[in-house]
Amino acid sequence: MSVKEYSNGEVTIVWEASKCLHAGICVQKLPSVYNPSERPWIKAEKASTQAIIDQVFACPSGALSIKGNQPTKIAREDDGKKGRFAIYENGILAGEMTYTWAGEKKFIIDHTGVEPGFERKGYGKKMVYAAVNYAKDNGLYIIPLCPFAKAEFEKNATLGNVLK
Ligand code: SF4
Structure with a gap:
């Protein structure tokens, strides 16, 4: 199972590929951070910590989470x-x-x-x-x-x- 982490220095996004249902909500909400045609496809440093947290919360599948935080x-x-x-x-x-x-x-x-x-x-x-x-x-x-x-x-x- 592929689990990757991407940090902006303050907060770390955890992405579990197997859970992602490719709804694309992340790309729609925060295109500066999520771009599937680039590598790495998540660039956490491109948005504020609050913007990242708000977006991760909107991921419907649970593929995205914030490290150490399970609200x-x-x-x-x-x-x-x-x-x-x-x-x-x-x-x-x-x-x-x-x-x-x-x-x-x-x-x-x-x-x-x-x-x-x-x-x-x-x-x-x-x-x-x-x-x-x-x-x-x-x-x-x-x-x-x-x-x-x-x-x-x-x-x-x-x-x-x-x-x-
Ligand atoms: S919002 Fe979540 S489920 Fe949808 S594409 Fe992004 S990571 Fe995958």
Whole structure:
């Protein structure tokens, strides 16, 4: 697994290639730092520390993180029939995406929601991407019945290879 680090002297960006779903949000938000056609493709010294932190937080897949700082955590809980991806901010439950198994190789995303006070932070998107990475890592397929998750799949064609 390729994990690389890029520092601007104050803050260090960690990039895990295997988690990147190539949504391109990093390139859109901070083109001075992220340029996939150059090497290195991340030049942390080209932006302020705050701009870097804001952008890393917007990476939906978790491929980008700040070294030593894990303000959000996504945990998967499963009872064999149903489960959820729960997102925590500094240890507090901030949202959940629930799913139901449909056979051994498929699960249905039935609901995505964030708790009051945690809206507009991209947490719903992060949970969809966590589910996609989980499916990719385990050879599974997703049926997104939840309208929010369905819309994310429609917006980003690269997620589609886990649809069945
Ligand atoms: S925003 Fe995250 S998932 Fe999207 S291309 Fe950049 S690193 Fe990859």
